[in-house]
Amino acid sequence: MAAPKLIRTSLYWLLAAAVLALLAWAAMREPEQLASTAQVTRGPLEVTFQEEGKTRLKARYVVTAPVAGMVRRITLQPGDAVRAGQPLADIEPATSQLLDARTRSQAQAEVRGAEAQLAATHQRIGAAQAAERLAQTELRRAQTLQQAGAVALEQLDQARSRADTTRAELAAAQADERAAAERLAAARALLADEGRASAAGKLLTVTAPVAGRVLKRPLESATPVPVGTVLMEIGDPALLEIETEVLSTDAVRLAPGMAARVLRWGGEGELAARVARVEPGGFTKVSALGVEEQRTRVILDIDSPRERWAALGDAYRVEVEFIVQQEAGVLQLPGSALFRAGDGWAVYRLEGGRARRTPVTIGLRSATAAQVLQGLDEGDRVVVQPDDRIVDGTRLKTTDGR
Template identity: 45%
Template sequence: MSKLPITKHPGIAIVTVLIALLLIWGFWPRPIMVEAVKVDRAPMTVTIEEEGQTRVIDRYVISAPVDGVACRVQFDVGDSVNKDQVLLNISPLASQILDPRARALAEARVAAAKAALESARQQAESAKATAEFYNGEIKRLRPLAAQGVISKDALDKAEMEMLTGEAALRSANHQVRVAEYNLQAAQTALEYTTGTDSNQPAVRVPVRSPITGKVLKLPRECEGPVRTGESLLEVGDPAQLEIVVDVLSADAVKIKPGVNVLFERWGGEQPLEGRVRTIEPVGFTKISALGVEEQRVNVIADITSPSQEWQRLGDGYRVEARFILWHEEDVLQVPASSLFRYDKGWAVFVVENDRAKRRVVRVGQRNGLVAQMLEGIIDGEYVINHPSDEVEDGKRIIEH
């Protein structure tokens, strides 16, 4: 009996078997290497971050009350000034005698300035009464909040109203000072718009500071002619600062008055705390660094941290504002990069028995890094982070 051909050539048989095994091994589905992340509970915060800058709340632009020659300004930016302190003098130009019409107009301006001053004083009294009322409310509500009679939101709202009332009172008091300054300017214009006797020395018009504060800007320093209304210098109180942050209009609708803010990278070691006072109702167009037109809105916030912590801040300083829209301490969350769109919703790949299992989930809050899980997943499970196109439902996987 003759032997089979394969038994005559055992080497060919071995090579054939090896080739078959290699083909099977090469085409056998291999597990996909993935990164698995554990589903956990942790604090979560949803914020909006933008750059802003400090701004003096009440800034006063002091202008020339009359045409004339202004002397050299002896102040530098940052110098302290007191209320009614003479900042510089103006030697008026020789003026013509007023005709009846011009004199009547000047007298009418003085009368209007007096009326404006009286109106500002009445508004200041109203703001004072409002501030005193809110202060009394806070003193009444704080014990109730400590006893749990009222909610913390009600107390926060009352504190916000108190801060708004105090800010309105400060602004009203400054408006009274501005009205007094305007009245003085009108009276000065009436007093010094008559002909002067050439035998008498020239009269100099003093320009005084309306408030106690510091010099913020010097548009001009040298002696020279000035026109009525020309800006001479700006003064303000750097101890009264606000933060102006321009945000995208789409983000501005998410921010409400009273929202807490953290100001970071302002130069200090610890972030400063603040609270949104108002969102301006008018937007503006701004060109981004990439040359894209953006609609932005100014958000005004007050610093609530003690003034001792930010006393080195000044007008126009840069800060980074982080508006806290939502925060919870115990949130079931997964990395936002583990989510993908599926059937008009969201889904993740869960690791089960070394296989990827697609699971539809319901997502809550998101902050760009993590996402809140409301349904579809439990604490302690593992999800695949950054799933590639190779990952499919039921595919074998291996963690690296």
């Protein structure tokens, strides 16, 4: 009986010793730190920045009173469609007075200026016609090569876009020619009618220089008007572009042809756009926080089909995302996992349940991710937003249980 009792006593002591050893080990064991982790993946990466912008018409035509007189009530409303040559307003000219030397010189200068403007529009039309012919030739060539598989579909789209742009520029130049001709006719009429009284009941009809829609109409009721009074503004809402004011430090990274996206414009999804030009001059603007900033204007063309953004009008607010750089199949990690290590960068890599400080070399960097050039492999897990409680070798307990 003594032997079994001794054995039981020994087992009790051994069990008690094991429990004490376990408690001692748990008390002395390094505590775990809770951390969030993310995986190093491979995929597309874009370097972008966003700015607010507004739409504007590529060509806006201001119709003014060519003579002083009484303008009759204008019935056209903003949004009404007009065709080139359509009557817009009737003016009963006032009696023409004799011109003094200064006014006559100004009228003659107006005639010369209108003639010069008309000559310049003729040159623009010639250049636009040449550009339109070249764009059409390139489009036909691209269509032929694309059918033969010699060029990519993207090059065909670019050739088609250039053809559409040159066609629109030719139409705008021709419209400017008509507007210049109207200005010249009005300037000559001022000199020709000097000292003449208007015939009873004779009306001067102001016509539309181009086809489009009425944008603004400051006057409604019949009222006397001096020369140059704005009667209405006309434009084509289908020819919209976007104007943005970009920080000069961002503008130097942009160039004509760069891709962009139109976000939060009021409709469904995003619109494709591209940089048309970056204006060379800058200006100072005070931000909402009272900080002076150097900015410059960047103009974009909308590439998405007109049917998608037909509801957009003149001076509508939009947000534009500029795509500065983009790469496909890039090894990347969340930007919040990076921290400074001397002159370079490092991360905490999860290895065997512990944090391992790992120097990395990065390339492209967006607002949320960074390209990994050296230091990590695809599938590695890194600590996101590490704090000062995590050092090399710290035991980790991840929030996702990995």
